Amino acid sequence: MSASTPFSPGDGILSAPYQDEPRRSSKEPPVRTKTSLNITSRIERKLAQYNASTNLIKRWLFEILSVATSAICMGTIIAILASLKDQPLARWPLGLTIITILSKIASAALILPISEAIGQLKWSWFHGKKSKDAFDFEIFDKASRGAWGSVLLLLRTKGKSLAALGALLTVLLLAIDTFFQQITDLPERWALRGQGLIPRVTRYEPDFAKTYRDDFVMSPIAQNNQELKGVLTPYFYDRNGTQYANNDNESQVGLSLYCPTSKCEWKSYQSQGVCSACVDISHLLTYACLPMKLDWILRSTGPTTEARYPNGTACGYFLNVTSTKPVMMSGYRVADEGNRSAHGETLLMRTLPLVTNPSRDSLYDGTINFRNISHSLLNALIVSSADGSIDSVYRKELPVAHECMLSWCVKTLRSSYSAGIYEENVEEVFLNTTKIPYPWSTTYYPEFRITNTDYRGNISLHPPSSSPSDPAYGLSNNTVMDFTLLFDETFPSLITVANATADPLLKIRTSFDDRIIFRTVHFNPWLAPNNVTHHMERIATALTNVVRSDANSNEFIAGQALALETYIRVNWGWLSFSLAMLGLCILFLFATMVKTSRDGKDDLGIWKTSAMPTLIYGLPQEARHNLTTASTLRNGASGGAEKVRIRLLPNQGWRVSGHFSKSPTTLRGGGSPAPPGWV
Template sequence: MYCEALGEPTQEKNSLDFTQRIERKLAEYDASQSALKRWLFEIVSWCMSLVCMVAVVGIYVYLKGQPISASKSGILLTTANVLGKIASAALIVPTSEALGQLKWNWFNSAKAMWDFEIFDKATRGPWGAAMLLFRTRGRSLAALGALLVILLLAIDTFFQQVVELPERWSREEVSSKIPRTEWYNPGVEKEFRGGFPIASNNPDLFHIVEKFSYGNGTQPIQVGNGSQPEIPLTCPTSKCTWPVYETLGVCSQCADISSYLTYACLTSKIDWLSSLPGGFTAEEKYPNGTMCGYFLNSTSEHPVLMSGRLMDANESTPAESLLMRTLPLTHLTTREPLYGNGSVLFKHMRNTIVDVLIVSAVNASMETVHRRIPPAAQECVLYWCVKTIKSTYDFGKYEENISETHFNSTAGPFPWLAFPYVDEMGSGTDIFYMQDIVVDGRTSDGRNISGYGTSNTTAYKVIQSFIDIFPSFATTTAATIDPTLRYKLSREGLAYNRQLRFNPWISPYIVPRHLERLAIAMTNVIRSAPGHTMLQGDAFSRETYVAIHWEWLAFPFLLLILSLVFLVLTIVKTSGDGSLGIWKTSAMPALIYSLPPDETQGQFTSSATWSSGKGAPKKTRIKLLPNMGWRVSGQSHLSRSPRLPSGERVPRGWI
């Protein structure tokens, strides 16, 4: 091997460029008698990895729980990523250098020549490290170094798993608003006829009641598994919440009254035929007839057929059948209460909007009437109440949970007064609702409820919205004919009949659920009326924040500790190799100590040397003697220094 000098020889210091001077300086440290100096570069590299990992931990401690949009968050995450790369790269240096030194220590004794190649590859990558691990079978200190080289491949992956960027809801400075009503005052104008005030409907609530009287009611706009709000709330973001609040509204209840019905065949006044006229005086003209079915008060002077059929004079041929009847427990004309105070099972409720009996033949079938199958019979009430509500709004979907309801259950006089009159315009009845609606109480958490309600005038207008549908009847004359609804009985003249595509009061439809939906719709109207107040709540938006999974740092710190252990053990093990030298991963020994003599070198230059077939050379062992060079198995003499080919002179500029 020859070394070429560029140009004429000058001072040695000037003949070396910058990189060569660095390598020479490192070689001086490697040749030092101090173990600290010999391994200073590796110790500094390990310390650099330690500092970087500690810095990464400090950055993550600072960033934990911080929004990614916060100042410096992005820069710090990038910095932590860079420091993680530096930490993993810095760990490779002491590991590979210590493994390289163990290579020369390995050849202090005679070893297979191929071990040199395996050790050399182990310092350069995982494939050689895996080969060395298999070669040593894990019984050598070098096996620990090879294992570290393999494990260091995964350290970046573990650093990346430490940080997660999930999303969470963040409270915004702007607030949300939701309506609630304490005193309902819709401000409806009064109507007069001939200078006298007349009963009129609440137009807002009347349209809601009408939709539920003759169909399936209002249908909210569906959003996913929920629906859009039907109240004028304000949510400036995609999610809003409000504290628990109270509002005036309408509630509903239903209870079974089947035990109050009795099957019988009786002759009595017939008021349910579809051909009968309406009006306050029509009852006087209703015919008598024989009916078989389920009666209310069957043993009284005025039994009421709730579900049954009409018999002809001979009681042999069935005629028109009554499939459904709604019977309000307040007289339509005089507003006198029926059954005591106008209720059967809800006598404790004061100022109800409507208290009605709803009886329907099973499956609205004429056959079930003829077979005397008991009908579905319920008493249902709509009443003023105060609802305790928890509301949420999430991506267009509004949900509310009613945790409590309060209503007026105090005893008091019946609220209706009626006075018959006769004047030049005819006869009639003056009807007055005498009481304001007042609901007081206390919530389960101790908050007072007071000042909730509405005026007697408003209450009267709301009650008027139901006189068209309560009372009403559904009848049929044949099983193949759809039931005919007879309604608007308070109106004079011919009967009002209607065939409904959807009759919510007749089986198999669920009346309690229908009334519950009606109560919610009425509550929404009350909360949306003029005079409501807006309750402020919180508005939230999605933000990305930094979540730290500390467990993923266990692996990098474990490698950091193992690298230190491997480095220290290597220093201790090689500290007695003073004559051998601290070469680490340097290739200089391969240049300085050539294989002994020419005939030995020649046997490794032929192609047969690397053949694995027949005639391949036997396993060759080599041993490094610091003062004598390489010793090859089967050779009895050594070469102390390189020799030039015979007959050649050293050219000018070569050493």
């Protein structure tokens, strides 16, 4: 460069070889480079050739292929989702993994065309008709590399430039993986997995093993049903009655059912069972103070001779108070005949069967409120002091009184078993209401002090839903006796208290002179405030389970065995975001191709995100110095006296304009200065 030649835009480029570059002898062998570097150079040259092509498609070939790859991945995802929709996950476990991989490829493939398009729009931005702020170059460069720069670009262009669409897409790409993840859901549902079995009984006929005494076969009644006794006895004395009870609607399995999975369901079915009912009879009680045989006190020895009952005066609530034999159900013995407020032994609770034992005589015709029910197992009056305490007796509060019955019936049931919990709903109950003769017959043998009891009723139940050819529901007479004898233990029974500070005692087997037993009362289900009606229902359910569990009588019916199965649910709405991103990316790429189509025909070229133009068209020294001064950096890119604006003219390099403290050009020799603002 001569002294008389003015400084031109191209002079900012180092065109001469480095002065310290060593000269190589012609005899020296050529320098060998690594093969990997050769491959890299070849790839870069190939890309440069495509970018320099006059064919618009070739210039953007890799971006088009990238968008096509994303579209193919999304199409494949849609096809896989359509085939997996509402299908079990086990059908194709790798399906969701493949979808995840494809979604990653689809989202990653959109990054390249957006980044490259923003990079090309950067050169077009500075190749426009107006000069741009020099720091716009850095904003565009950051936008082509990530979301932060894209946010800055959106603010810089105020959304009015095509590059702003690319910046927006870059920001939205951050959320595309989240939307892909929401497309599929993995709920669980119950699927059929075989059959569950549950027992039912048409006719209850347990098979007792024969026992002998001196070559004499003992009666099955004398043997007693030990399984039935083991289930029923706890209901007479214990809080929960049986280990199977949890709460009102759920229980652990009390049946010998079979369920191969964690859940089984059975449709409606019928089985013989036991039903219960209770009716309030407190209105039948009358308060009085009467002289009477004190049959209810603890030390009365038995019913055989009334002489064994001491006489005395008692105050309390009586049944049939006006009759010749009123029965006190709750009250106290008067300790001092001259003072009826002198409290002696107190009766807290009394159960009175309306069919006596062992003579089987009927009281009140065997029932008060259930005269239309045949084949009853038990009809009894259960009366307790108002709150189960001795104080309520002294306060003359009306006792809690019920008549309760248990009867053979046919139940229509719907059952289910889930996670160890058995649920049973009684949909319908059939009770025999046909009037039958009094079924009990007894003969007393005083020499042996034995009462021979026969049950002559024929228990045969035909629900309306059954056809005449169907076998009748029922049981044998001996089996009826087996149940009845077990209830004789606590019906009749009573709870008395010697005085206000004494512990209550339960007196059972009061029908017999030589079998009376006293028990301490930790809990009694018949004593208020316990719910007698609910307790009788639980007894009926327990007896029904015993009947249905008898291996000699039952049969098993099949139900559905279900198991939890994970299946795939497709939420198509979440796919709309990804498809919209694909569509906008295609639109942005196409618009960029159209907008920059002339860049490949003029001297600017298609550089995209390449850094080569910044090397080729480097800024002059004065401009570089002005952009890197501390004053400019402190004041920011858009403030202060050192503001610099640039414009790219490929034939002349960077056009730099702005206010400088001194002329950025130096005349070499003579000649005129450069126009204001030009370097």
